[in-house]
Amino acid sequence: MTTAKKVGLASVVLVSLGASAAYYSATMALRGYEVHTRTLGYLVLGLVAALTSLILIIFWRNVHRTVNSIVSQLDRMAQQREFGLIMTEGDDELTLITQPLNRFLTVVKEEIARLQAENREAQIQSRIAEAEKRHTEAIVFSISDAVIVTNRFDEIILANEAAEKLLGFSFAHSIRKNIDHVIDDGRLVRLIRETRSSGQSQPIGAARSRLTRRIVEHSIDKKGQPKTFNVTLSCVMTPEGKVSGVVAVLHDITREKEISQMKTEFVSNVSHELRTPLSSIKAYIEMLLDGEVEDEKTRKEFYEIIANETERLNRLIENILNISRIESGVMRIVREPLNLAEVAKRVIEVISPQAKAKNITIIDRVVPLYHPIEADRDMIYQAILNLASNAVKYTPNGGTVTISTGVDERRNMVNCEVSDTGVGISSEDLPRIFDKFYRVKGHTKLAKGTGLGLALTKQIVESVHNGKLYVTSEAGKGSTFTIELPIMR
Ligand code: ADP
DSSP states (O other): OOHHHHHHHHHHHHHHHHHHHHHHHHHHHHHTOOOOHHHHHHHHHHHHHHHHHHHHHHHHHHHHHHHHHHHHHHHHHHHHTOOOOOOOSSOOTTHHHHHHHHHHHHHHHHHHHHHHHHHHHHHHHHHHHHHHHHHHHHHHHHOSSEEEEEETTSBEEEEOHHHHHHHTOOHHHHTTOBHHHHOOOHHHHHHHHHHHHHHHHSOTTHHHHHHTEEEEEEEEEETTEEEEEEEEEEEEEOTTSOEEEEEEEEEEOHHHHHHHHHHHHHHHHHHHHHHHHHHHHHHHHHHHHTTOOOSHHHHHHHHHHHHHHHHHHHHHHHHHHHHHHHHHTOOOOOEEEEOHHHHHHHHHHHHHHHHHHTTOEEEEEOOOOOSOEEEEHHHHHHHHHHHHHHHHHTSOTTOEEEEEEEEETTTTEEEEEEEESSOOOOTTTGGGTTSTTOOOGGGTTTOOOOSOHHHHHHIIIIIITSOEEEEEEETTTEEEEEEEEEBOO
């Protein structure tokens, strides 16, 4: 039972007693009895006390209602997590508390609103930063060059897949680890570290930004294959001009280097190959001019040598020009519907006298082909002739050369195969025979050659006609070269 209820109950008892006393005194007085004044005094006092209690109860109930209303409003705010003002009815003493409380709540509400706005702004900024970070990462990850980004403590903070593959580490496991513990390549680690420290030691300003980028050529051994890279090392700068890290980009220049090496080799090979027949021609002409050759037979022999060497020179120049024309794309290509079997037949006719001279049997397995190809007649003829002429050249007397044609309808291809029972090619030489000027060492005695025939044939078949040129061979047993060309649609 609350205090208010207890006081209320007591008041009701006292009011009843007071009222009964008053009624009793009044009745007695009316009947002419003498009323005991002292007792009456007590009863009146009780009545007054009861009335006072009643007034207090009414006041107390008002206060209680207001306090309840404040409590429930505060509870609601707490539940809804929203600040508002405390509303009270009337204008009693409690407003002395609610007014400063409301002022306090207003200040808190404003402060919360300010903090929420700041928080929202911070979230937006963080999302923008996150999006920019992802954007940068996406760019870095899509680059085919290897990219490594380190911070000012030389720890890895970003690396793409190309870098992981090249340097053999996992970015997920290396994040924030020092490059020392992640990258095995000591020189690369040194380069990154040097770039960072040289950037830091430069005076802040324009000079520093100019000095923070350098390109270094660096070689990395990848599974036993040395690869050359251009490593671009740049310092990452803070807006204040301080070095915050290094970006290293490794661009593979192995192929470019090989090409430039091949060009140099090609030029020196060409000059060497041209010089050999030229010096021979020059020597024989000089002997003839000096009158050193007296008998007609030797003179004729010399003329024949000169003619042969001139022919070789001519072939050489023709082949070099054809290869470079195809490579540079200036070769005029006349494509027409062509029957590969017909071209193969013509080659057999042309090569037969050469084969006969060496007592080589040509086996003609050319079957009619009903699927035409779209190709340059002269070029395809040249390609098959090169293979047939090689087969005859590198087959000892009495051997056989088989020329056949076929069709692979499933793969939409026709083919021409030239196989011989000749000297064959060892597995070490096999991958190199299509290189320009490459001749198998032991074969140079067997026949004259330029080392350009197969390179040209490959260009004609693969680059110009989208076909394939295969070889299978075994030293001492013979070789089979196959040209495969797509059927015309
Ligand atoms: P070459 O003018 O020297 O014949 P090719 O480019 O036609 O130049 O051939 C390159 C080399 O490949 C030849 O020097 C030879 O050693 C080898 N070769 C080509 N065809 C055959 C073959 N049928 N049998 C054995 N070796 C061959």
